[in-house]
Amino acid sequence: MPFQVSPGIKVSEVDLTTVVPSVATSAGAFVGNFRWGPVEKRVLITDADRLEANFFKPSNDHANNAADFLCAGNFLAYSNQLTTVRVVNTNAFNAVMDNDAGAANTSLQVKNEDDYEENFGGGQTRAGTFYARVPGALGNSLKVSVCGGENAYESKHSVNATLTTATSTLTIHSNPNLANNVIVGDILLLGPDQQQRKVSAVSGNTITLDTNYTGNTLTNSATTVTRRWEFFNEFDGAPKTSAFANSVNGTADELHVAIADEDGEITGVAGQVIEAWGNLSKAKDAKTPQGQNIFYKDYLNQFSQWIHWNAHTALAVGASAGSAAKGTSFGSPTIPVTASFVSGTDGDTASDAQFIKGYNLLRNKEDVDVSLIFAGAANQTRIIHLINEIAEVRKDCIVCISPERADVVNNSGFDGAEVEDIVAFRNSLPSSSFAVMDSGWKYQYDKFNDVSRYVPANGDTAGLMVRTDNVRDPWYSPAGFNRGNLKNVLKMAFNPRKAERDVLYQAGVNPIVSFPGQGTVLFGDKTMLAGPSAFDRINVRRLFITLEKAIEAASQTTLFEFNDEITRIQFRNLIEPFLRDVQSRRGIQDFKVVCDDSNNTAEVVDRNEFVGDIFVKPNRSINFIQLNFVAVRSGVEFSEVVGSV
Numbered sequence: 001m002p003f004q005v006s007p008g009i010k011v012s013e014v015d016l017t018t019v020v021p022s023v024a025t026s027a028g029a030f031v032g033n034f035r036w037g038p039v040e041k042r043v044l045i046t047d048a049d050r051l052e053a054n055f056f057k058p059s060n061d062h063a064n065n066a067a068d069f070l071c072a073g074n075f076l077a078y079s080n081q082l083t084t085v086r087v088v089n090t091n092a093f094n095a096v097m098d099n100d101a102g103a104a105n106t107s108l109q110v111k112n113e114d115d116y117e118e119n120f121g122g123g124q125t126r127a128g129t130f131y132a133r134v135p136g137a138l139g140n141s142l143k144v145s146v147c148g149g150e151n152a153y154e155s156k157h158s159v160n161a162t163l164t165t166a167t168s169t170l171t172i173h174s175n176p177n178l179a180n181n182v183i184v185g186d187i188l189l190l191g192p193d194q195q196q197r198k199v200s201a202v203s204g205n206t207i208t209l210d211t212n213y214t215g216n217t218l219t220n221s222a223t224t225v226t227r228r229w230e231f232f233n234e235f236d237g238a239p240k241t242s243a244f245a246n247s248v249n250g251t252a253d254e255l256h257v258a259i260a261d262e263d264g265e266i267t268g269v270a271g272q273v274i275e276a277w278g279n280l281s282k283a284k285d286a287k288t289p290q291g292q293n294i295f296y297k298d299y300l301n302q303f304s305q306w307i308h309w310n311a312h313t314a315l316a317v318g319a320s321a322g323s324a325a326k327g328t329s330f331g332s333p334t335i336p337v338t339a340s341f342v343s344g345t346d347g348d349t350a351s352d353a354q355f356i357k358g359y360n361l362l363r364n365k366e367d368v369d370v371s372l373i374f375a376g377a378a379n380q381t382r383i384i385h386l387i388n389e390i391a392e393v394r395k396d397c398i399v400c401i402s403p404e405r406a407d408v409v410n411n412s413g414f415d416g417a418e419v420e421d422i423v424a425f426r427n428s429l430p431s432s433s434f435a436v437m438d439s440g441w442k443y444q445y446d447k448f449n450d451v452s453r454y455v456p457a458n459g460d461t462a463g464l465m466v467r468t469d470n471v472r473d474p475w476y477s478p479a480g481f482n483r484g485n486l487k488n489v490l491k492m493a494f495n496p497r498k499a500e501r502d503v504l505y506q507a508g509v510n511p512i513v514s515f516p517g518q519g520t521v522l523f524g525d526k527t528m529l530a531g532p533s534a535f536d537r538i539n540v541r542r543l544f545i546t547l548e549k550a551i552e553a554a555s556q557t558t559l560f561e562f563n564d565e566i567t568r569i570q571f572r573n574l575i576e577p578f579l580r581d582v583q584s585r586r587g588i589q590d591f592k593v594v595c596d597d598s599n600n601t602a603e604v605v606d607r608n609e610f611v612g613d614i615f616v617k618p619n620r621s622i623n624f625i626q627l628n629f630v631a632v633r634s635g636v637e638f639s640e641v642v643g644s645v
Helices: 048-055 066-077 112-117 139-140 243-247 296-303 352-360 381-394 419-427 460-473 498-506 538-558 566-584 602-606
Strands: 028-032 042-045 082-086 128-133 144-149 154-163 165-175 187-190 195-201 206-213 218-228 254-261 272-281 308-309 337-342 372-374 398-401 435-439 441-446 451-456 512-516 519-522 590-593 613-618
Touching: 028 460, 042 048, 042 337, 048 512, 066 082, 066 441, 066 451, 066 460, 082 512, 128 337, 139 144, 139 419, 187 206, 195 352, 254 296, 272 296, 272 613, 296 308, 308 337, 352 381, 372 381, 372 460, 381 398, 381 435, 398 538, 419 498, 451 460, 460 519, 538 566, 538 602, 566 590, 566 613
Parallel strands: 028 082, 028 372, 372 398, 398 435
Antiparallel strands: 042 082, 128 308, 144 254, 144 337, 154 165, 154 218, 165 206, 187 195, 187 218, 195 206, 254 272, 441 451, 512 519, 590 613
16 A cells, blocks of 8 residues: 555545356256257257247157257246257258358258358358358248338339239239339239239249239220238338438438248248338448448348348348448339248257367356256267266256157057166266256157157256256255155156166166156156265255355456455455355254365475365265164053154
8 A cells, every 4th residue: 555645634435345156057958859940059948938049949750850849949938048059960950041152052051150260250151142140941831021122112113004803913014114123023003993912923924913903894995903922011111221321322222131030930821911111221331320230141140040041132121232331322122022931941850079079168157057967868979978078177067868669658568577677778878966867758749740749857946956956955955755746747757666766776776757746757867977985966966066166156256366364364264154054054964164274384485386175975865764663562551662763
C-alpha cells in the first residue's frame, strides 16, 4: 500500500468471503443416431420439445434411430440438461437443389456450421446454389423459393388467351411473355371474378392449372391476368429497397425467401411453410438500423435451421448480388426461383469410428461440464472407449451402461441364458468405479410412430441419479423404492428373479426389477469396480466426484498466492465449513483437512507447489437387511432375553 504524503485516513477492503461453490452433478451427455441436426457438434438440450426441435422426431425404419431418440428423451424425463451429439455414417448425405447445374455432386456431406464455413462457405467447394443444412433423407422434403424483386412477387399481364370453363388449360395466343414469366407453383388470378388457381405445369405457351376454371370462358381477346408468387401471402409486401441501401443511394436490394415442407413429412401438412425470411438484402454490407447483418447468404447461413445458401445465382438474385450497397442498382428478377431438394440420405448406422469421434467431444472437462454419460445401445467397442478414454480420463463423471439388446430381448437361449449373457458382457468390459451397469431394456410407447419398442434402460439409470440430486443429494443411493422407480415402463425385456439377481449383483450388474403393485425399480447401487472398495458403490463415487469438483474449483483462488501459514489457514477455513455442511447433510461421517508445514515442506514450497490432504469417511448405503423375529413365552420380560439370542 502506498504511503500518504500528509496525515490522513485511507480506506481499503479485503474480501474473505470466498466459499466453495456449488457444482453441477446432474448434467447428462449422449451420443446417438438422429434424423436431423448438426453432426459431431455438442448441442445443449433442456427438455423433450427441444430434443425434437433440434434433432427431429424419430423414424420407424432406420436402425437405432428411434431407440437413441427415446433413450435421450427418457433421460430428459428426469433432467433439464443434456449435451447431445449426433453422429452419422460416411454415406449419409445432404439433400441438394434438384437440377442444379452448379452442384458438384449429390454425395454431399456438410456436417455442421464449422464444417460449412471451413470447407464450403468460402467457395472452397461449389456444392450448388442451396442445399439442406445437415445430412439426412428428411432434407428431401424441403422446397425453397426465392423472390428477388417486385415483379417476381406480383405482375399483371395483358394477353390474348383461351380458357374454357370447366377446364384447366390456359392457352396463350399472343403476348407469350406471360408463359415465360410463370413457374410451377405461381398463383394466377383469372376472369372477372379473379378466380385463384395454382400453376401445375408450363409447356411453351400452355399453362396447366391445378384445378378446373369455373368462370366465364376466356376467348382470344385482351385479358388481364395477375400472377403472384406462390408464397405471396407469407409476406407483408413485395421486396423493394431496404433503408440501408436507400441511405447510400442503392436500389432494389431486397429479396424474400420461403422454405416449405413439400411432402408434409416435417410438419404433417404438405406445402406448409416452415421458415419465411423477408426483406433480406442482396448487398454484402447491408445492416438493419440495429446493426444486424441482413446480407441474404450470411443471414440464412446463420439463422436458418434447414438450408445453406452457397452460391449466387443471377436467376434468383440478379448479377449484382454480393456488391456493396452504395450506389448499386441491384438486379430485380421477374420470376421467382423455386427448387425441390433431392438425394438426401440417412445412410447406415454410424460406425464405431464415428461414435468414438462423437464421444471424444466429451473428453475435455474444460470444454464441457458433464456428470452423467449414458451409452444407449452402444456395443462393447464403444463402451470400452467411453470408460477408458472418457470417464477414466475426466474422472468427474459416470458412464451408465445396459447389456446388449440380444442379451435380454427375445433371448432364445436356454432358461437363464439372459443372466449368463449379461454377466459375460459385463466381464468383457473394464473394471471402473466411473461406470455403472444395469440389467435391462424396457418396453415403452413410441408416440411418434404409434408403436411400442424396446429401449436400453441406461437413460433412465442416469435419470435416477438426477432425481436423487433433486430430492436429496448426490451421495444418496439412486436405487430402491424411495428414489429408484423408472418412468414410462410397460414391461422389462428381462425381469430377474431373486436367484438371478444374486448372480447379477455379484458380477457388479444392478438389476432392474418389476414388482407387482410397486413399479419397476433399480435394485442395486454398485459401480463396475471389480475389487472390494468404498468406491464400488454409486453413492460413494458420486460423493467424491462432488467433493473433488467443488474443492478443485474453490482452490483456484489459492493459485499464485504465497505458500505460507496465512494462505494455509485461509485454505483450511475455506474447505472445512464446506465439509461440515456435507457432513450435516449425511454425506460423510467425519473428515480432516491437513494443510500445514507437515505436508508443505521447504522442498514442496521451493517447487512452487501447495498440498492439501483431505481425509473423508463416507457414509455407506444399506444393501442388506436382517430381521430376527423372536417368540417369547408369556410372563417373560423382554429385558431378560434381549441379547441372549
